[in-house]
Amino acid sequence: MTAPPAGAVVIGASAGAFDALSAILPRLPHKFPWPVLVVVHIPPDKKSLMAELFAARCQVAVKEAEDKEPLCGGTVYFAPPDYHLLVEPDGRASLSSEEPVHFSRPSIDVLFESAADAFGPALVGVVLTGANADGAHGLRAVHDGGGTTFVQRPDTAQATMMPQEALAACPAARAMTLQEIAAYLNTVGGDA
Amino acid sequence: MTDDHIPPTKVDDVELRLLLDAIAQVYHYDFRGYSMASVKRRLSHAKERFACRSYSQLQDRVLHEPDVFPALLAFLTVQVSELFRDPAYFRAIREKVVPHLRTYPSLKVWVAGCSAGEEVYSLAILFREEGLEDRTLFYGTDINTEALRKAEAGVYELERIPLFTENHRRAGGKSSLSDYYTAAYGAARFDPSLRKRTVFSDHSLVSDQVFGEMQLVSCRNVLIYFDRNLQDRAVGLFKDALVRKGFLGLGSKESLRFNKHSEDFSEFARDEKLYQKRGDS
Known part of the structure; x- marks a missing residue:
């Protein structure tokens, strides 16, 4: 088995997620060193097409996360509908059907908090567009764990509530446009 | 562990x-x-x-x-379930597993991690609809004795009933769910006759052993809370409990892919996460 990745990126998005992610995920380079875990709010009874849609458009691998799967660099993992996605301390993904958080399962907070615990300072947390308060606590946890935090500039977001709540809970987070976030992510993980 | x-x-x-x-x-x-x-x-x-x-x-x-x-x-202990949760799973049991189960003169079904009993009642209703109930013994086990008490009572909040009804219909239900409960004071009480062939008992997949020979084991959204070693142990118990060609049902995002015992099972209904124990293991 390969060693757990040195760091990770976690992204949360809700209303307007597809367009926002379209400005970021396809720009990740083929050799992106870290895993990227993404929670998008989707109705529980729907089969999510996110992984399929982005797989065709990205240079990195894209898939739906499976329980206890070791996380690998250069791969985007989407949380499956109706399950929370968490990161285990040993760098594996795990799923949970615990209660929804902020009416959401998967929940951004649940992913971000567990990832902050597993990766500490080697974590980048990104909150994008959404009409919900999910992600605010989680982003704060990323910051408190020493990680780097970004929020989509509310005036550029399709839905402003989620970025605004995230900035209120985590004032140290940097507000940036999608293009700036994508450019930053290209520098992540050094030359690894 | x-x-x-x-x-x-x-x-x-x-x-x-x-x-x-x-x-x-x-x-x-x-x-x-x-x-x-x-x-x-x-x-x-x-x-x-x-x-x-x-x-x-x-x-x-x-x-x-x-x-x-x-x-x-x-x-x-996580206690989140519904009657007929993931209707496609129950539809696959009805359409694909039941024809095999009919060939047995008597049946044992184990719902491992049954929480407040939702899945046991679902299977009891399905087996009654399919005419298999009289020859079946159901075992519902959990580590949480408080949840087992709720399972024994078979009382659920009335506000959950519309979802249960819709799930039952989508699972190919052949009767009306309202035939099986009486509503009063904001609660739905399921017909006690549904559990007259059910044993609810305290059993741990971490430390306890196999207790019977089963034709069907259903253990959904339990393994995701276990680490790899414990997942191996639990599936080992299911393997030992099942008869040859017996069936194992898992949660919609669970699989035997990373499991030590994956070779002992074949995929029976891939999308619905139903496995069949191989005849030679």
């Missing part, structure tokens, strides 16, 4: 391990082989609920105040 992979760098993690050790030694509930991310999340909620600053303080209360552990157990 060890968790050597947790680096003891953070005081929090050390305290968490000590708390789980204490619970295992004193109360014989062993959560040390569970998925730590989820356990930690639930215990951090418990820490707030019991107004403790640290896991050490929570440990002190758990060990010295008799009321605390039963309440803590409710935090540690």
Whole structure:
């Protein structure tokens, strides 16, 4: 088995997620060193097409996360509908059907908090567009764990509530446009 | 069941391990082989609920105040289910598994991790609709005795009934769900005759053994809370409990892919996560 990745990126998005992610995920380079875990709010009874849609458009691998799967660099993992996605301390993904958080399962907070615990300072947390308060606590946890935090500039977001709540809970987070976030992510993980 | 992979760098993690050790030694509930991310999340909620600053303080209360552990157990065991949750699963049992089950003169069905009994009642209704109920014994097991008491009672909040009804219909239900419960005072009480062939009992997939020979084992959204070693143990128990060609049903995002016993099963209905024990294992 390969060693757990040195760091990770976690992204949360809700209303307007597809367009926002379209400005970021396809720009990740083929050799992106870290895993990227993404929670998008989707109705529980729907089969999510996110992984399929982005797989065709990205240079990195894209898939739906499976329980206890070791996380690998250069791969985007989407949380499956109706399950929370968490990161285990040993760098594996795990799923949970615990209660929804902020009416959401998967929940951004649940992913971000567990990832902050597993990766500490080697974590980048990104909150994008959404009409919900999910992600605010989680982003704060990323910051408190020493990680780097970004929020989509509310005036550029399709839905402003989620970025605004995230900035209120985590004032140290940097507000940036999608293009700036994508450019930053290209520098992540050094030359690894 | 060890968790050597947790680096003891953070005081929090050390305290968490000590708390789980204490619970295992004193109360014989062993959560040390569970998925730590989820356990930690639930215990951090418990820490707030019991107004403790640290896991050490929570440990002190758990060990010295008799009321605390039963309440803590409710935090540690996930209890989220529905009647006919994931209707496609029950439809596949009805359409694909039942024809095989009909060939047995008597049947045993084990719902492992049955929580408040939703899945046991679902299967009892399905088996009644298919004319198999009279020859079947159902076992519903869980580690949470409070949940088992709810399962025995078979009473659910009335507001959950529309969802249960819709699930039952989508699962290919041949009758009306309202035939099986009576509504009163905001609650739906399921027909006690549905459980006259059911044994609810306390059983741990961590520490207990196999107790019967089953044709069908259903264990959904339980393995995701276990680490790899514990998943191997649980599936080993299911393998030993099943007759040759017996069936194992898992949750919609669970699989035997990373499991030690995957070779002992074949995929029976891939999308619905139904497996069949191989005839030669």
